[in-house]
Amino acid sequence: MRADVERFLDWLRIERRYSPNTVQGYARSLVRLEAHAQALGLSRWEDLRGAQLQTWVARLHREGLAAASLAQLMSTCRSFFRHLAREGRIAVNPALGVRTPKLRRKLPQVLDxxxxxxxxxxxxxxxxxxxxxxxxxxxxxxxxxxxxxxxxxxxxxxxxxxxxxxxxxxxxxxxxxxxxxxxxxxxxxxxxxxxxxxxxxxxxxxxxxxxxxxxxxxxxxxxxxxxxxxxxxxxxxxxxxxxxxxxxxxxxxxxxxxxxxxxxxxxxxxxxxxxxxxxxxxxxxxxxxxxxxx
Structure with missing residues (x-):
């Protein structure tokens, strides 16, 4: 599972040419995802189910993780699993149907x-x-x-x-x-x-x-x-x-x-x-x- 994550991060750096800060953000989210999978006793990404991700999101929300952070976390998960599907590592993206709390969009501050x-x-x-x-x-x-x-x-x-x-x-x-x-x-x-x-x-x-x-x-x-x-x-x-x-x-x-x-x-x-x-x-x-x- 760790090797899949490293290959994905390398793809972001080399193929997509994402900035180091952006790649670090993806890496932090995937560390959380790995920890969740390990807590479930999983050893392969293909065994992870959407319901397990939905339960995880609900728990993180109850623990106080902000809606914006949850949205970013699931965006990373969807991108990661989409990459695994392209590589033939999984058949179905388990993050596709996972819902996150509605994001309240703040208006940006400006100088007049x-x-x-x-x-x-x-x-x-x-x-x-x-x-x-x-x-x-x-x-x-x-x-x-x-x-x-x-x-x-x-x-x-x-x-x-x-x-x-x-x-x-x-x-x-x-x-x-x-x-x-x-x-x-x-x-x-x-x-x-x-x-x-x-x-x-x-x-x-x-x-x-x-x-x-x-x-x-x-x-x-x-x-x-x-x-x-x-x-x-x-x-x-x-x-x-x-x-x-x-x-x-x-x-x-x-x-x-x-x-x-x-x-x-x-x-x-x-x-x-x-x-x-x-x-x-x-x-x-x-x-x-x-x-x-x-």
Missing amino acids: VDEMSALLEFPADDAEAVHDRAMLELLYSSGLRVSEIVSLRWSDLDAANGLLRVTGKGAKTRIVPVGRLALEALDALRRQDHADDEDTILRGRHGRALSTSGVRTRLKRRARDQGVWKRVYPHLMRHSCASHLLESSGDLRAVQELLGHADIGTTQIYTHLDFQHLARVYDAAHPRAKRKPR
Whole structure:
């Protein structure tokens, strides 16, 4: 059973080219699955039944495991058993009919336009500020994931046409636009660093590529210095970019392409944010909606 798990993880790394963090997530879930199978006294995956998985999910839920974690766990199990079926190791995927608790989807937090302006508008009067301005402008301009921005090289940027080649989840490549202010900030950074095409755009100490934790730390510090007291983190910049773009354009498909979502259902969460904005404007402005003063 362990050998089947290792072969599956190798397939994710080599064939699917998943990131190390993603593979580690799969591995953690499969450790739990193995422990469950061993507790049942099983020695072959083909002996595991859907009812046994359903009982396991119910027990984990009673023990307090969150619905999102259960959904992720069963998603991993389904992928693993689907792989075993392709390899001829099992005849039926036992996880297919297993239900998990309904997932309550939280709306992402965003900065409003004024808060974003307060965050981005600081003088680029020293080397660190030039770097941070480029980093923040690019995060907001192009809606990048933190894992995407740290891997960017100058060769990925087509400054003349305002385009950026981004490698996202599953090693999928997409082309995204870069706004004027972000391009100006990037030009200042490249001139400051005397960077070559194959240099990473974001660099930390000693010229090494900036880490994802480095991006988070610098973003948090810059937000504090700018007086933005919300918790500011890279994915908040991505959420804010998507929300502001959808609010202005109403083009859900374009936002999906920008963010690199495989499923438009993932992008549709931003329509709820847009409706919330509409409701606030309506309540504040419509003559028949204004609340009477108390």
